[in-house]
Each structure stands twice: as C-alpha cells, then as structure tokens.
Amino acid sequence: MMLATRAGDRSLLGRWWWSIDRWTLIAVMLLAAVGAILTMAAGPSAAQRIGLAPMHFVQHQFLFLVPALAVLFGVSLLSPKNVRRLGVLGFAIGFVLLVSTVLLGSDVKGATRWITLAGITIQPSEFVKPCLAVTAAWMLSLAREKPEVPGRLIAALLYVGVCGLLVLQPDFGMTMVAAVIGFVQFFLAGLPLILVLLAIALLLGVAFGAYTLLPHVAERIDRYLDPSTGDTYQVDVSLRALQSGGLLGRGPGEGSVKNLLPDSHTDFVFAVAGEELGLLVCLGIVALFGFVVLRGFSRAFKDSSLFVVLAVSGLLTQFGLQALVNMGVTLQLLPAKGMTLPFISYGGSSLIATALAIGMVLALTRERPQDWRPMP
Amino acid sequence: MTDLATENWKDSLMVEPPLGVESNQPLSESRAKRPIEIARTRLLVAGTIFALCFAVLGVRIVDLAVNDEAEIARSTTGREAGTLGLARADVVDRNGMLLATNLPTVSLYVDQTKVIDPEDAADKLHAVLPEYSRDTLIKRIAGDARYVWIKRSLTPEQEYQINRLGLPGFSFEREERRVYPQGPLFAHVLGYTGIDNRGLSGVERGLDRSLAASDRKTPVMLSLDLRVQHILAEELSRAIVDFKGVGGAGVVLDVDSGEIIAMVSLPSFDPNGKKQQDDPNQFNRVTKGVYELGSTFKAFTLAMALDYGVVDLDDGYDASMPIRIARFTINDDHPENRWLSVPEIFMHSSNIGAAKMALDVGATRQRAFLKKIGLLDSIKLEMPEVGQPQSPTAKEWRDISTMTIAFGHGVAVTPLHLASGIATLVNGGFLREPTLLKRPAGVPAPGTRVLKAETSEIMRRLLRLVVTDGTGKKASAPGYLVGGKTGTAEKSSATGYRKKSLISTFVGAFPMNRPRYVVLAMIDEPKGNEATHGFATAGWTAAPLVSRVVTRTAPLLGVGPLDEDAAPVRHEMMVNELSSGAKLASF
Numbered sequence: 001m002m003l004a005t006r007a008g009d010r011s012l013l014g015r016w017w018w019s020i021d022r023w024t025l026i027a028v029m030l031l032a033a034v035g036a037i038l039t040m041a042a043g044p045s046a047a048q049r050i051g052l053a054p055m056h057f058v059q060h061q062f063l064f065l066v067p068a069l070a071v072l073f074g075v076s077l078l079s080p081k082n083v084r085r086l087g088v089l090g091f092a093i094g095f096v097l098l099v100s101t102v103l104l105g106s107d108v109k110g111a112t113r114w115i116t117l118a119g120i121t122i123q124p125s126e127f128v129k130p131c132l133a134v135t136a137a138w139m140l141s142l143a144r145e146k147p148e149v150p151g152r153l154i155a156a157l158l159y160v161g162v163c164g165l166l167v168l169q170p171d172f173g174m175t176m177v178a179a180v181i182g183f184v185q186f187f188l189a190g191l192p193l194i195l196v197l198l199a200i201a202l203l204l205g206v207a208f209g210a211y212t213l214l215p216h217v218a219e220r221i222d223r224y225l226d227p228s229t230g231d232t233y234q235v236d237v238s239l240r241a242l243q244s245g246g247l248l249g250r251g252p253g254e255g256s257v258k259n260l261l262p263d264s265h266t267d268f269v270f271a272v273a274g275e276e277l278g279l280l281v282c283l284g285i286v287a288l289f290g291f292v293v294l295r296g297f298s299r300a301f302k303d304s305s306l307f308v309v310l311a312v313s314g315l316l317t318q319f320g321l322q323a324l325v326n327m328g329v330t331l332q333l334l335p336a337k338g339m340t341l342p343f344i345s346y347g348g349s350s351l352i353a354t355a356l357a358i359g360m361v362l363a364l365t366r367e368r369p370q371d372w373r374p375m376p
Numbered sequence: 377m378t379d380l381a382t383e384n385w386k387d388s389l390m391v392e393p394p395l396g397v398e399s400n401q402p403l404s405e406s407r408a409k410r411p412i413e414i415a416r417t418r419l420l421v422a423g424t425i426f427a428l429c430f431a432v433l434g435v436r437i438v439d440l441a442v443n444d445e446a447e448i449a450r451s452t453t454g455r456e457a458g459t460l461g462l463a464r465a466d467v468v469d470r471n472g473m474l475l476a477t478n479l480p481t482v483s484l485y486v487d488q489t490k491v492i493d494p495e496d497a498a499d500k501l502h503a504v505l506p507e508y509s510r511d512t513l514i515k516r517i518a519g520d521a522r523y524v525w526i527k528r529s530l531t532p533e534q535e536y537q538i539n540r541l542g543l544p545g546f547s548f549e550r551e552e553r554r555v556y557p558q559g560p561l562f563a564h565v566l567g568y569t570g571i572d573n574r575g576l577s578g579v580e581r582g583l584d585r586s587l588a589a590s591d592r593k594t595p596v597m598l599s600l601d602l603r604v605q606h607i608l609a610e611e612l613s614r615a616i617v618d619f620k621g622v623g624g625a626g627v628v629l630d631v632d633s634g635e636i637i638a639m640v641s642l643p644s645f646d647p648n649g650k651k652q653q654d655d656p657n658q659f660n661r662v663t664k665g666v667y668e669l670g671s672t673f674k675a676f677t678l679a680m681a682l683d684y685g686v687v688d689l690d691d692g693y694d695a696s697m698p699i700r701i702a703r704f705t706i707n708d709d710h711p712e713n714r715w716l717s718v719p720e721i722f723m724h725s726s727n728i729g730a731a732k733m734a735l736d737v738g739a740t741r742q743r744a745f746l747k748k749i750g751l752l753d754s755i756k757l758e759m760p761e762v763g764q765p766q767s768p769t770a771k772e773w774r775d776i777s778t779m780t781i782a783f784g785h786g787v788a789v790t791p792l793h794l795a796s797g798i799a800t801l802v803n804g805g806f807l808r809e810p811t812l813l814k815r816p817a818g819v820p821a822p823g824t825r826v827l828k829a830e831t832s833e834i835m836r837r838l839l840r841l842v843v844t845d846g847t848g849k850k851a852s853a854p855g856y857l858v859g860g861k862t863g864t865a866e867k868s869s870a871t872g873y874r875k876k877s878l879i880s881t882f883v884g885a886f887p888m889n890r891p892r893y894v895v896l897a898m899i900d901e902p903k904g905n906e907a908t909h910g911f912a913t914a915g916w917t918a919a920p921l922v923s924r925v926v927t928r929t930a931p932l933l934g935v936g937p938l939d940e941d942a943a944p945v946r947h948e949m950m951v952n953e954l955s956s957g958a959k960l961a962s963f
Contacts, residue, residue, distance in 0.1 A: 140382050144411045184422055190414045243440055279441040283434055290430035297423040301416055309415045313422060331436045 010276065016077055020091045024295050027288045028072070028358055034273070034285060035344035035351075036065065041252050042272045042346070052122055057346050062347040068355040075359025076366075080308060083363050087134025087311070090356075094131055095162070097124035101117040102168045104299045119334045125166060125174050126353035130360060131315030132162055133181055140189040141307035155185070177321055179203060184317045185310050238330050242274035242282070249278030270330040285344070286327065292358075293320035299365035308364045315357045315364075420629050448880050464554065465587045467566060467580075470637075470814045473602045475562050476580070478552040478573075481838035482535050486517055490545030494518040497543050499721040501526070504537040528571050529553050554580075558602065560644035561609055564660040565600060565812065566885075567759065568647040578659070579812060582759040597814045599635035604628055607928045608638040612751065612897060615921045616642055619902035619912060625661040625791045627896040628929065631799040631885065633821040634808035637893065637933070639663075639792075664761040666788040669898075670724045670865030670914075671709075671847075672798075672883050673784030678838060679801050680745040689951070692717040695728040701776055706731050709864070709913075710847065720953050722838050723846035725862065727783045734782030739773045742781065748826045749800050750807055751789050758812045758818040765789040784863055791881070795896040802839065802891040805832040826911055840888040840949045851884050851919035853926040855937030857945065859891075860884025860922065862914035867901070877901050882918035886926050889948045892935055897921045905936045 039061040078086065101124050113337045136155040159182035166175040183199050191199070244250070250353030293316045300312040319342050326341040328334035340347055341353040453847045467476035470788055491497055498513035505513075505527055516524055526552065530538070535548065554569045556562065567578015575584035579598065587596060616624045628638040641661040645651070651658070659665065681913055683686045695716045698704040708726050721729030746752050746767070754764045766788040768777050780786040789797075792810060800807050805827030839859030842848045847862045860883055867877040881898040885891040897918045904910035908917065930937070938945060 040886075188415045188418045188422065190411055190418075239440075242437075247441055279437050282437050286430055286433045286437065290427065293426050293430075294423055297419055297426070301419055301423075302414060306412050306415055309419060313419060317422070317426075320426050320430075324426075324433065327433050330530065331433060331440070333432070333436055 012077070016366075019368065020076060020362055021295065021299055024292055024299075024358075024362060024365070027292050027295070031285070031288050031292075031343040032065065032069075034277075034281070035269075035341075037252055038269050038276075038344060039346050041276055042269060056106050060348060061346055061351070064351050068351045070202065071352055072355040072359040075356060076362035078360075078363045080305065080364055080368075083360050084134060084138050084307065085312070085313070087131045087360070088138070090127060090131035091135045091158075094124050094128035097122075098128055098162070098165045101125075102165055110165075123347075123349040125169070125171060126349040127356065128162060129174075129178060129181070129318050130315055130353060130357035132158060132178070133185065133318060133357075134311045134360060136182065137187055137307055137310035137314055140185060140310050143189075144306055152186075152189070155182075173325070173339050176203075176207070177318060177325075177339075179206070180321055181314050181317050182376055185314045188310055188313055189306070189343055228290050235329070238268045238271035239332050241271045242279065242330070245275040245278050246277050247280050249274070249276050249281065261342070266340055266347060267326065268330055269341055269345050270327050273344070275332075289320060289323040289327075289342075292316070296365060298362050305367070312361055312364050315361050319354065319357055319361075379632075386763065389896050390668060392922050403835065429640045464552070464569070467587070468595045468597050468602050468607075470597060470601045470635075471601065472595075472597070474557050475600075475602070476554060476556050476566050479555050481529045481551050481553040482532075482548045483528040483551050484492050484530055484535075485547060485549055486524050486526055486539060487545045487547065487912050488517060488519040488521050488524060491517055492544055495544070500541045500543065501538070501780050504534055504541070556647045557878075559648060560646050561605060561646045562600070563603075563644045564641045564658070564662070564761075565598070565639055565759070566647060567761075568651060577761065578660075578759045582757070582812075598812050599633075599637065599814045600639065600812065601637050601932070603932050604929045605638040605640065607932075608925055609640045609642070609644075611921050611925050611928075612640055612642055612899075615897070615899055615902070615917060618905060618907075619899060619917050620905075621899045621902045623661055623900040625665070625896070625898040625900075626925070627662055627791060627795040627801055627894070628925070629795045629810060629894040629896075631803040631891050631894055632808075633745065634796075634799070634810050634823070635815055635816045635821075636792075636810050636812050638929075639812075660761045661898070662757075662791050663755070663757060663759065664763045664790065666763045666766055666790050667879050667898070668785050668788050668865045669791070669794050669879065669881050670784040670863035671727075672794055672861045672863030672881050673787070674722060674725060674782065675801060675835065675839065675861045675883075676731045676746065676749065676751070676797060677734050677737075677782040678718070679827060679831055679835050680742060681718075681737055682834055683745075684737055684741060685828055687733060689718050689834065689852060693726075693729045693732045695721070695726045697728075699728055699731055699777070699779070704776060704780075719838055719841055722861075725783075725842075730782040731779035735775060737778075739778045740770075742778050743767075743770060743773050746781075746787065748807075749797050751787065751793050751797055755790070755792055755796065756809060757792075763790045765793060784865060785792065791896055791898050794881070794883050795894045798827060798861075798885060798896075799894045800841075801832060801835045802885045802888070802894070803832065804829050833949065836885075836888045836891065837949055837951045839885065841951050843884070844949075847915045848882060848884070848919045850915060851882055851922045851926075853854065853886070853923045853930070854940065855938055856926050856930050857887035857889055857938065857949070858884050858926055859886070859888035860895075860919075862919060864913040864915075878912050880912060880914040880917045882914050882922045884922050884926070886930065888934060889938075889945060893926055893933060895922050895929075897925065 040058050042053065042057075044058065044197040075083070075086065136158055139149075139155040139158070140152040141151070142149050159178065163175050163178050163182075166172075166178060180203070183203065186199070187196055270282065270285070271286060296312055296316045300309045303309055303312075322339050323340055325334060325337055325339045326345070329337055329339070343351065464478055466474060466478075469475055475605050488494075494514055494517040497517050497853075498510050501513050501517075501568065502510045508527070513526070516526055526546070527534075530548075538546065539548075552573065554573055556566060556568070565578055567580040567582075568576055569580050570576045573588075574896075575581035577586065579596075580587065583596060608628060612624045612626045615621070624640075624642045626638065626640040627636065639662050641659070641663075643657045644763045645655060645657040682689075693714055694710075694712045694714075695708060698708075706726070706727050708728055710724050710726075710728070712720070712724055716724065716726055716729050718729075718733075720726070721733065737745075743752075752765050752767050753760045756762070767773075767781075768786065777786050796810050797810075805825050806823035807826045808821050808823040836859060838863060840857065841859075842861055843858050848860050850856050853862050861878075863881040863883070865879045865881075867879055873932055879898060879900060880902050881896065883894065883896040885894045899917050899921075902912040904912040904916070911917075940946075
C-alpha cells in the first residue's frame, strides 16, 4: 500500500517527500528550533552589551532562518549531478571571495574573515567548506572512473589552496576543520594505510607547529593544560553555567551566563542551553547531532556511488566536527576554540552555509535507483 | 603528500579486502567493486569514531550532572577557587544557635585595560565612595592589570549607584561575608576572618581548615551555651562597672567533659565592625592573659600536701608570727594570730600556713605536682590565643619560691588554667584538656588521673567550707551548694607589686556534693565602693558575681536546687577537724 502510494505519486514534491530521509529532516528541524529558542534567550543581552537594539540578533536570526530553510529545501530537491554542479560553481565563487577577503576583508576581533557584498556581510569560508567537500568528492571519484584525469592531485591542490587562505586570515580552527574533511575524504577514497598514518602525523605536526609558531594558539592550549597559567574565565563560567542549570534547567530566559560571556550567542551557546534548558536537553542536542551524522553515514553506506559516499561523508564530517569541537570546548574537553554550533549558534553565514551543506546531504541521500553514476 | 599518493595508489588498492575473498571473483568485477567497498569499510571506521566522540560528550554531560561540586573545585584556578571557596561552615553553639554565618555581598573590581579615562572614573567613583580619596582611586584604576579590587562588600545602595555610572572596565564580584549575629558576645571565642574569609583569630583561625573544607550543610558545633555566655557576660560587665575595673574574665567549665560552656573576656569588640590587629580589646584575658592569681592557688597547695600525705586534716601550723625569710616578710591578710588547723588555713586563707605546708612538701614535689595538673604548660585549645604560664625554672625554684607559690605569687597562669585545675581537684582527680568543641553526650571524656579520689573528696569539703565559713561567703547561691576559693593578688609591674592594682578572682564549683561545673570570675583592677565598705578584694567583688551567675545559670544547665541544710547533704560536706569551738558549732 505504502509502496503503491510512493510509486503512484509522480509530482515533484511527492517524489521528494517519499525519497528524502525524513528522519534527518526532522532532526535538523529540531536543531533549528532549539537554535531559535536560544537566540531569543542569549540574543538580547548580547545585543545590549554592544549597544544594539535588544532584538537585533533575534530579528536577524529569524530573518536568516527563512532563506536558510529555503536553501535547505531547494538544494535537497537537486539530483546528485546538480549537487555536484552547484558544488563546483559554489566553490569557484567562494574561492574568489575567500581570496578577496584576505586582500580586503573587514577586521573583526583580530582576524579578517568577513567581506561585504551588496550591503550584506558574509563569511566566505563558511560557504567554501561544503562546496569544497563536494568538488573534492567529484575529483576523487572521477579518478576512479577515468584514470587519465589527475583527480586526486586536483583535490589535494584544492585543499592545500583553501587551507593556505584560511591560515592567512588567520583562522586556525577552520583550517583544521578543512584539513580533517580532506583527510576523511582521501581516507575513504582508499588512501594507502601508510599514507593515512603519514597524514595523521602531518596533522599532528601542523597542530604542533601552530602551537610553537602562533602565540595565540599556544596561549590557549597552555591555558587548557594548566588553567592557572592564564585567564580561563570564559570556560569556567560556561562550565559553571552548565552545572547551575541542573537536569532540567532554569527555564528559557532565566539564565545568567549570557550576561557574563561576550560570545554567549555564538561560541558558548551550548552553555546557555545547559543553563536554561538543562543537561537533559543538552544530551538531546548531542544525540541529534550524532544522529544526523551517523544516519547520513548509514545512508551513504548503502549507496553504490563513490561520489555520493565521499561527498556525504565530507559534508557530514564538517557538520559533525564543528558540533563536536564547539560542545567539547564548552564542556572543557578541548582547548578554547571559537567554532559555531551548526544551526544553533547565531550567525547568518553559518546558518545558510549549514543549510546548504545539509540540503546537499539530503539531496545525495535520497532513495534512487542504485545504478546511478556521476556523469563524467 | 600528493605525489606519493598518486604513485602508490594502484598497488595499495590490491591490499585492501582480504585476498582470499577476491581471488574467487573475476578480475574485472573485483576491480569495479573495490573502490566503493573500501569506501564502505572505511566509512564504518569513520562512523565508529564519530559515534565514540559523541558518546564521550554524552558521558561528560552526565558526569557534570552527577558530580558538580567536585568538578568546580578541580577546574577553577587559584583566584576563582578563593571566591568560590568562600563557602565557609556556620558556627553554632551547643544547642544549635547561630554564632557565625555568611551573607552574600558584592565587591567592586576593575579591569584596568578596559578603563577609558581613569581620572574621570575616579571622580565619579569618589562621589559614591567618599572614603577613598581621588588620588587613591586613580592609583587603583590606572595601569594595565586585569583584576584590581576597588572595594569589598559594597552596600546595595553603593552597588546601585556604581552600576548607574556605567563605567567601562568595572565589574562586580559576588562574594560572601562572614557575620556574627551575636556581635561582641562571642568575639574572643570566635575571633574573625580576613577579607578573603580565612580565619585570622579565635576559633575561626584555630578551626580554619575544617571550617573552610566542610560543606556548609554541617555547621561546626561549639561547646558553648549562648544563654550561659550571655548571663556570664552580663554579670561580669555589671561588676566591672560597679567596681570600676579595667577588665574581667569569666569561665564556666564542665568538670566531667572539659567542655567550656561559657568564656567571656571584657572589654570586648565588635567582630562585625572594623578590626585593628593592635586593638587592646581583642586581647583574650581568659586564654591568653597570664596572671598571678593569688590565694586561689592555696587550693592546689592543700591538694598537693594532702595527696602526698604530708598533712592530714587534723594537722596544723602555727600562724601567730609572720615568716621572715631573706628580705621578705610573709603576712596573713586575715590574721588569726594563732595555731591553725589545715582546714582553717584554707578557710581563713592563711599565707603563713600555706607557705609552711608547701615547705614541708618541698620544691621538687611542688613543681612536679603543678606540672602534673597542667598549670605549667600552655593549654591546647581550638584557637591560637593561648598564653604560656610563667614559672621559675627548676634551678630558680628555691624555698622562697616554694612559699610564695603556695599562695599564688611567683607562678602566673591564665584564668582557664585555674578553672581547669579546680575542675581536676573536684571531679575525682582527672586532668582533662579543656575544649571549645561540643563532645558527644554519654561518651566519657578522656582524662588522666593525677590525684587520689580521696584527695578530691576532701577538697570538695574544703572548698565548700570557704563559702560556708570562710572568705567566700558571698559566693553562696542557696540551693546549689557552691564551693570555691577567693584570690586577691597585687598586680606585678617592673618596679614590684602595686598595692592598689588588684586582680580579684573567685573560682568555684557547684554543686559540691557532686560537682558539675566550675565557675570562675576575675575582675581586673576593681575599686571598692560604698556597698563593699571600700573593699576591692575577691570576697567582696568576684564572689557575689559567681553567686549570681550560679543562681541564674544552674536551672539552664540542668542542675536542680537542693536543701543545703538537709542532713545527708551536711554530712557529705562535713569537716570535723577545726580547732575553734565556735566554728564547730556551725556543723
């Protein structure tokens, strides 16, 4: 019966609805809802602190929620082939923007990450990441289909290029994320084990190099290893907030950490969640992120297209890694590192870019006849 | 990395799935399948790692929810531990009445790097905090330190005013402040804490570790009784006013447990107010001050002579003539000028008799005895303010020392020493360390026997005799069978003893048929008044004070009145060996 309905429904939306991964969709919607609640809680005090109208961040976030959901839905309608095309196009534009950001971007808190386009300030690195993952996946799968194309070399160059630009900003966190995505994609594409080990050593080496060469990175890590060496105010406050919330939280809007932490609406939004909604909701948020990542992986596992497997795993690695790092910092499991919590932290670029990535994941994991191959 | 990857690519692919499996398959098919198979296998690995990471986050959240307290302590730095660690245990009396607790308060600090205009900020702050001069404020505000205290413990009004100034760089820190609801009443016992809530004096210092470490749910319970403390302080301060004394000390001590039930040193100070380390009122006369306590020491001389078997109650000494030794003359203050029996020597407080008695015991044994009952060593107490008794060394302890020490000159001890020593005399002969902590009821306190039980028995009768027929009649509190000993000593100074500067002490115990509590009152430099016919001696000043304290506190302490004239009670307190017929008649 069910099958008949599916088969019988030939409309665009009908086919979308019956082939999309509805569970992931629901999980993502829940995350967006939690994000909206927390922006309403943390936004006003953050806005007042920097002299904006109280509802500034709230209005912006809701304003961005509409295009974000549109992007998510629109992209999820695409066929894998069109996702690939979108990815390549997006990467091309994003890369250019990234270069211009480094050359003439605006300086926010000591780093040039933002660029103003037609009156809108955007952070190109947010958009480059998902498009890069798709483009690299295509190149890596193309190398399989057509051995004469130097796909792996191209993919490697793309990653090196993006990482280089991110270091110049400097945005060490994003660089690490991009490097890890690249590593996962190469790993899945069959990188020999000896090279896998080498790559891990390289990542560790880069991390160590950053520790020794970049003072602000070293300071943060020292602080994490030995809290007495520096000001651990933010992390301490966030941890205390999490605990003061208890299991059920103080109730939305009742917390105080948002008044104490400058980045409560972005990097430390998870602490606000813990204080106001309680540790049970925090567990729920962790579970939702874990679910989205693992559900996507399992859908990809069943897919016979290498491009889909690589693209989905790259996109979800980015999504999952940002979530892990953000929550790990708030829970004092990792050194302090500013990273947005997908769908939940305030930020238009981050929200739309995440919607783009998840839209791509949804599009790629739709049920389809399994003989599809990316066209060369 | 890239070059290497492309070179080794094809060969390495052959290794991935187990060789045994793929050799069964046609070559072309296995080639086509292999990349996606590898990707799937490795996807499993990546998925597992992700799952593990999310699981770690989950475990961490549960961990935080379960043991939050420990986590905060571990994760915070020194400074924050200081502010968080303010949770200091309450202190309560033996009945659970609150003696010390914490109140939330707000303190102002500045992050100097964020201040835009220090002079402007100082001007504005000066208007709210006029106690700080503009220059002082500028000194604290200008610079590049991240954390400088401006003022601790603001009033809510000040907090509001400063908040209204909207100065950048200034923040408030929630703190806790120690408060003492009983004010000066327990000031010397409790002491006080510093600005960082660490104990500086008194019990706050002595028990600092346990007060700071314990979680605030379990208050520290002291042995003191708020009601008894209040009565003792009231009577003592009244006596000081009446006799124009410069100070006073009072103790109520449980003879069986060593618990200090009340301990008052006057004048006192307000522990909630501004405190100066050199404030003379903070001096604890009970535990820190050492005094030559005069004739009260005759109780120890008697007990010593009886315990060593040097005298019996029917022995006696000729007290008709003053003793002249070297350049000293030993006189009696209440001269009878005749032969006195041992009980009479005590009753009339004869210096001559006591001196002769001590001489018979000998210097070595006297010193050993005083040491044995704890009068030559400082007392271990739950506070740092304990005085070291002053006494001659074994070499200096000559016959003249032996004689003067017999009536309380030449050895200086704290009033607490005296109370503790008298407790030993009347409690059956056990030395027990005094304590400020409540002992569990029903558990016998540890003690060492330092006196024969019979000696203690006789001492009870002799101490009672002083109140019924001797120098301490005004200490009598009908129904409570008070016994005790007066002591009036001249204060010593660099130039010798000062005739008009007295220390008048009465130390007593009640009820003497089965003593429960020692009560000590000491008045520093009392002056006689009309009511005492100009006398400032202990029998006129300290003794009536003890009488009133006993009458008022005995019901609170669970000691019921008894008929002092009932035959069995009189029999218990009987002393036969008196030479004067008139005295005998009263028994």
